[in-house]
Amino acid sequence: MTMFTPPLLNFNKLNQRTHKFSKSILTIAILSSLALVGCGDNNSNKPAEQATAQSTNTADTASTPPDTPTQQTTDATQKLNAYIDCGNQNQMVQRSYHHYSRWVKDMNAGPTGKEPVINGTLEIIAPIIERCTTKLTEAVALTPALPELDKAASELATTFTAFTEINNKAYTYYEQQNYKDDDFTQGKAMHPEFVKAYEAFKTANDAFNVALDAENNKVQNAELAKIEQTEGKKYAYWSLATSMKAKTMVDMISQESFDAEKASALLTEYETSMTELKNQISAKGADVPANADIMVSDLDELLSAAKKRIRRVRNNEAYTQAEIHQLNAGSPMVDGSEANVVEMYNRFVQKANIVQ
DSSP, rough: OOOOOOOOOOTTTTOSSSSSOOOOOOHHHHOOOHHHHHTTOOOOOOOHHHHHHHHHHHHHHHHTTSSSSHHHHHHHHHHHHHHHHHHTHHHHHHHHHHHHHHHSSTTEEEEEOSSOOOOOOOOOHHHHHHHHHHHHHHHHHHSSHHHHHHHHHHHHHHHHHHHHHHHHHHHHHHHTTHHHHHHHHHHHHHHHHHHHHHHHHHHHHHHHHHHHHHHHHHHHHHHHHHHHHHHHSSHHHHHHHHHHHHHHHHHHHHTSSHHHHHHHHHHEEEEEEEHHHHHHHHTTTTSOOGGGGHHHHHHHHHHHHHHHHHHHTTTTTTOOOOOOHHHTTTTTOOOTTTTHHHHHHHHHHHHTTTOO
């Protein structure tokens, strides 16, 4: 992620925020639009499932040897979609950690047992655990090998497993209110392990996201050029282009400070691409998925959120005390905040990953 330095604008009340915003940006699955163009399929299967089906079909085709570029591309897509699925699901780790840190006033010292509100942690359920352990490990073994990303994925699986074990142990402890029976002894004992496991996960997750973004960008840039050459600038092109420009814009404006002029240029690029995509959806061509219109409102809401975010930074507009209270409570609905931009972007990604 590139940080632009001149001019850096800061909010004069940011220091009053007791909980810094932690980004959790979702990723759009690889090649979802190309799968539509190639198959003429307007169903709503998830991208990772489509990739599996494509891989099976390729294996059943005698004319395509297993090590051809076509097979490798399909396998890479399946691998990357598994990685993306885990990356999108493991945000429950951050949610649980921040849920816990909001009632534990001093994360260095840990809980005292005298807090006015004791909320415990959030449970991380089995399907999410499977995506970031079993399925993630299986994806590492797929060809082609992507050494840096595969290594990061393996480390992520290890740290994710360690965190979910202590997290869910803590969840049960607090959910059953066992602290009322042991004078908070186990709650205090679990705290250092919980924090250590989260910090290890965060380090691994950050490295994983960097490696995944790099690989994702290479694939998307290549596919965008391929679509333009083979299909022209139609729905598939503008769908992929818009998602790429949205990600670039959000990566920048979800920072605490950024160059507002450069951000405005990225906003213009997103708005131009978004308008073209909406025109394609409205035209309802044969290449447009039947459910593509579910994205339209999210595209508009992301545009609005981005404009409010850029205005706040450009005008050096401080948060009100009420807004600071909302931000500290974890609300993503403060206009012009980093959290609001990411929330609107993630809603768009969730819809885009449905549209097939």
